[in-house]
């Protein structure tokens with residue numbers, strides 16, 4: 001009789017505590033589930049980006065910050081910055097200057113052009129533009145290098161719509177969101193403005209690249225407000241192809 005009474009008293013008591021601890025631990029299990037079973041948001045986004053096989057976004061960045069941090073790791077390296085601003089300076093500027101002279105000959109660039117170099121690091125290409133007479137030119141990079149290069153992210157350029165006549169970039173492979181990279185160029189170009197990209201189709205760039213491009217077709221698809229002007233082979237610091245677009249008349 002005594003034992004039976006104990007059992008009837010403790011049963012609902014234990015059940016109540018069990019239910020209470022279950023309710024209290026629900027947030028913990030929810031957190032565990034979200035953390036373990038859902039892929040990081042950014043990774044998920046690139047993995048499902050609908051590019052064809054000729055433009056592949058590299059997986060592996062857990063967030064946009066992780067991507068930016070990786071870019072900065074190289075760009076801020078003091079030993080490399082020393083090399084870029086000394087030994088590389090005189091080696092690279094004449095090569096860029098020849099490309100720009102050629103584009104002037106093709107009437108795609110003029111001394112009166114307002115020009116932007118996207119991802120210009122320490123600004124060798126900007127200096128080259130100025131040396132071929134395009135004095136109103138500036139570069140943009142995650143790390144500024146005054147007075148040649150201002151701070152900016154090419155996925156979200158710090159310029160008004162229709163600002164530039166000419167934009168040059170040899171860093172398309174660093175774009176985590178190629179559609180944003182191109183849309184920002186088209187936004188900040190004036191109607192009839194020209195964009196020239198140097199890209200690598202034949203070889204893969206280093207571990208700092210965020211995408212791999214295997215043909216020109218994906219670029220043509222991304223430049224929605226422009227027409228393709230030319231494609232030609234170049235030898236530009238590991239980049240083998242020059243692709244030029246001209247923005248349509250519409251804003």
Ligand SMILES: C[S@@+](CC[C@H](N)C(=O)[O-])C[C@H]1O[C@@H](n2cnc3c(N)ncnc32)[C@H](O)[C@@H]1O
Pocket residue numbers: 071072075118119120121122124125140141142143152153154155170171174
């Ligand atoms: C291969 S380097 C090219 C530098 C320069 N154009 C040259 O030829 O010497 C790539 C550059 O792109 C810059 N970059 C990478 N991601 C960027 C972003 N989201 N916005 C702006 N610049 C970026 C890096 O900081 C780096 O300076």
